[in-house]
Amino acid sequence: xxxxxxxxxxxxxxxxxxxxxxxxxxxxxxxxxxxxxxxxxxxxxxxxxxxxxxxxxxxxxxxxxxxxxxxxxxxxxxxxxxxxxxxxxxxxxxxxxxxxxxxxxxxxxxxxxxxxxxxxxxxxxxxxxxxxxxxxxxxxxxxxxxxxxxxxxxxxxxxxxxxxxxxxxxxxxxxxxxxxxxxxxxxxxxxxxxxxxxxxxxxxxxxxxxxxxxxxxxxxxxxxxxxxxxxxxxxxxxxxxxxxxxxxxxxxxxxxxxxxxxxxxxxxxxxxxxxxxxxxxxxxxxxxxxxxxxxxxxxxx
Numbered sequence: 001x002x003x004x005x006x007x008x009x010x011x012x013x014x015x016x017x018x019x020x021x022x023x024x025x026x027x028x029x030x031x032x033x034x035x036x037x038x039x040x041x042x043x044x045x046x047x048x049x050x051x052x053x054x055x056x057x058x059x060x061x062x063x064x065x066x067x068x069x070x071x072x073x074x075x076x077x078x079x080x081x082x083x084x085x086x087x088x089x090x091x092x093x094x095x096x097x098x099x100x101x102x103x104x105x106x107x108x109x110x111x112x113x114x115x116x117x118x119x120x121x122x123x124x125x126x127x128x129x130x131x132x133x134x135x136x137x138x139x140x141x142x143x144x145x146x147x148x149x150x151x152x153x154x155x156x157x158x159x160x161x162x163x164x165x166x167x168x169x170x171x172x173x174x175x176x177x178x179x180x181x182x183x184x185x186x187x188x189x190x191x192x193x194x195x196x197x198x199x200x201x202x203x204x205x206x207x208x209x210x211x212x213x214x215x216x217x218x219x220x221x222x223x224x225x226x227x228x229x230x231x232x233x234x235x236x237x238x239x240x241x242x243x244x245x246x247x248x249x250x251x252x253x254x255x256x257x258x259x260x261x262x263x264x265x266x267x268x269x270x271x272x273x274x275x276x277x278x279x280x281x282x283x284x285x286x287x288x289x290x291x292x293x294x295x296x297x298x299x300x301x
Contacts, residue, residue: 003043004060010036011068027097030104034095037084040077054078082108089113093120102130106137114154118142121153125202139170161231161272164201168299169276171196180300182239186223188300189239200274203230213258222255233269234259240277244295248275253290 014032018025044056057077064072083104087095091113103123107116119142123133142150144166152159174191177184189196190209197204204226211225224237236255240248252273259271275295 001042003039004063007036007039007043007060008064008067010039011064011072015068026100029101030095030097033080033101034084034087036077037080037082038088040081041084057081079105079108086113086116093117096120096124098124098127100130103128103133106130106133114150115142118145118150118153141166144168161201161203161228161233161235162274162294165274165294165296166199167280168297169196169199171199171298171300173300177300180241182223182241185239185241185298185300189224197226200226200235203228204235205229207234213255213262215254215258220255225259228272231269232267234264234271236271236273238273238275239298240275242277243279244275244277248277249290249293252293256292 010032014028017028040057040060044054054074058074061072061074061077064077086092086108093116099120107119110116119133119137122128122136122141126132128136145153145164146167149159149163152163171185171188172192172195173180173188175188177188186209193206197206205228207225207227209224211222213220213222222236223239226235226237227233228235236252236259238248238252238255252275256271256273264271270292273293275293276298277295278297280295280297
C-alpha cells in the first residue's frame with residue numbers, strides 16, 4: 001500500500017471539500033486528520049512501533065509541504081498521529097465536532113486521559129473558544145478539583161452541586177491590594193463576578209451581596225447570595241480571611257435556615273452553604289454533620 005499517496009489524497013480532498021462546503025469544514029478537518037493519523041500509524045508498522053522514530057513523518061512532511069501546502073509540517077503530521085492514537089483509545093471521550101482542531105491541539109499536550117476528557121466535557125458544555133480553554137488549562141482548573149470529583153468523572157457518576165468547586169478558588173487582585181480584608185475580598189469578587197461563579201462550577205447565578213436578613217430584633221448580612229439553576233437551590237456564601245473555624249459553621253447554618261424558611265419555595269431544594277476561607281481545616285469539617293455545608297480555600301493572585 002502506498003501510504004504517502006493515501007495521505008496526500010486525504011488532505012487534498014479535505015482542501016477541496018472546505019472550499020465547496022465551508023459550513024461543515026470543521027468536521028471535515030477532524031475526520032481527515034484522524035484518517036491521516038491512522039495512515040501514519042499503519043505506515044510506521046502499528047501503534048507500538050509508531051511511538052519510536054518519526055523519520056517517515058519527516059519525509060512525508062517535506063513532500064506534502066512542497067506538493068500541497070507548507071502548513072503540513074512535521075509537527076502538524078505528528079499531531080495528527082497523536083490525534084488518532086488518542087481517539088482510538090476507548091477510555092477517551094467520543095470525538096466531538098463541537099471542538100475545532102485548534103482545541104484538540106491544546107489537549108494533545110497532555111498524557112493524562114482523564115484530564116483530556118474533563119476539558120473536552122467543559123469545552124462542549126460551556127461552548128469555550130480556544131482562548132477560553134487555554135486560560136482554564138493555564139489556571140490548572142482540572143488539578144484544582146478534589147480526588148472524589150475526579151473519580152466521579154472517571155466513573156461517569158452524576159455530580160453534586162459542590163463537586164466542581166475549585167480548590168483553591170482563584171481571585172484576581174486587579175487593584176493590587178496589599179492587605180486583604182473580608183470587604184476587600186468581596187470587592188475583588190464583585191469586580192469580576194462571572195469569573196468567580198465559574199470557579200464554583202456550573203449553574204451559579206448572582207443574586208445580591210450584603211443580603212439583609214432579620215433574625216429576632218437584629219439584622220444580619222449574608223456576604224453573597226447565589227442561586228444554582230441546575231440544582232434548583234439557593235447558595236449562601238460566607239467569606240473568611242482566616243483559617244476555617246468551627247464557629248463559621250453555626251453562622252452559615254443560621255443563614256441557610258433563614259433562607260429555607262423565608263425565601264425558598266416548596267419546589268426548590270434545600271439551601272447549601274459555602275465557606276470560602278484563607279486556609280482549610282479538615283479536622284473541623286470532619287465533624288460537621290450537615291452535608292449541605294462545604295468549604296474551599298481562596299487564593300488571591
